[in-house]
Amino acid sequence: xxxxxxxxxxxxxxxxxxxxxxxxxxxxxxxxxxxxxxxxxxxxxxxxxxxxxxxxxxxxxxxxxxxxxxxxxxxxxxxxxxxxxxxxxxxxxxxxxxxxxxxxxxxxxxxxxxxxxxxxxxxxxxxxxxxxxxxxxxxxxxxxxxxxxxxxxxxxxxxxxxxxxxxxxxxxxxxxxxxxxxxxxxxxxxxxxxxxxxxxxxxxxxxxxx
Numbered sequence: 001x002x003x004x005x006x007x008x009x010x011x012x013x014x015x016x017x018x019x020x021x022x023x024x025x026x027x028x029x030x031x032x033x034x035x036x037x038x039x040x041x042x043x044x045x046x047x048x049x050x051x052x053x054x055x056x057x058x059x060x061x062x063x064x065x066x067x068x069x070x071x072x073x074x075x076x077x078x079x080x081x082x083x084x085x086x087x088x089x090x091x092x093x094x095x096x097x098x099x100x101x102x103x104x105x106x107x108x109x110x111x112x113x114x115x116x117x118x119x120x121x122x123x124x125x126x127x128x129x130x131x132x133x134x135x136x137x138x139x140x141x142x143x144x145x146x147x148x149x150x151x152x153x154x155x156x157x158x159x160x161x162x163x164x165x166x167x168x169x170x171x172x173x174x175x176x177x178x179x180x181x182x183x184x185x186x187x188x189x190x191x192x193x194x195x196x197x198x199x200x201x202x203x204x205x206x207x208x209x210x
Contacts, residue, residue: 001173007031010155011165011172024176026106031151036158037085042111042147043071057093059112059142060159061103062168063175066096068112068138069159092162096135101175105150110142 002020003012005028043056056074060067073089103110114133133141142148154160 001026001169001176003028005029005031007033007153008155009153010160011169014166014169024173026172026176028106028151031153032149033156034149034152034154035156036088036090038149039090039109039157039159040071040074040085040088042109042149044111044147057112057114058090058109059138060107060109061101062107063171063173064097064099064101064178065167065171066102066135066138067092067163068094068096068132069162088158090158090162094132094138096138098135099174099178100135101178102139103148103150106172106175107152108148108150109152110146110148112138113141113144114138 001015001024002022003015003026005026007028009031039058040056042058056071058069058071060069070091070093071088072091073087075086075088076083077086078084154163
């Protein structure tokens with residue numbers, strides 16, 4: 001699989017290991033560099049009232065695989081009455097491998113409102129308490145409130161500790177193969193954009209000041 005993007009993710013190197021197949025192209029330009037804090041902000045981290053005594057959930061779709069991820073043990077530091085993110089824990093609650101894809105972007109991560117042990121959702125829908133939702137239910141719960149990132153670069157997050165890079169790469173490649181993307185794709189790029197996909201920018205070739 002050929003990946004076109006100036007940003008590099010932690011699963012990209014498998015394209016070099018197994019060879020770059022230009023018949024399958026992932027145009028990831030416009031991807032977003034993220035951190036643990038940015039992931040937590042998707043779950044309404046800025047709402048201080050929801051930080052404590054409650055788990056939060058993210059729904060990560062990578063190609064044809066989906067992950068339900070719990071965000072817990074959110075720690076903050078307070079300075080001059082301003083709350084700053086410090087750290088958190090990510091736990092994979094469920095991996096959905098039903099060979100399906102739901103959202104427009106090949107990779108996306110969304111807030112999933114299934115509450116937590118003390119969550120408000122369970123007050124309204126007690127039948128969901130202590131249960132893992134089906135894939136359709138989890139997708140529906142992400143649409144209750146649209147908070148998401150398309151084509152996030154996961155390399156700078158702690159998700160790299162719990163996700164298998166090879167499985168992500170395989171799933172993205174399988175997704176594009178399922179679209180019958182079996183022809184050479186000539187994506188038009190000028191020299192500037194072509195250089196950026198290899199990590200160069202306008203300062204890369206400037207002569208040093210003597």
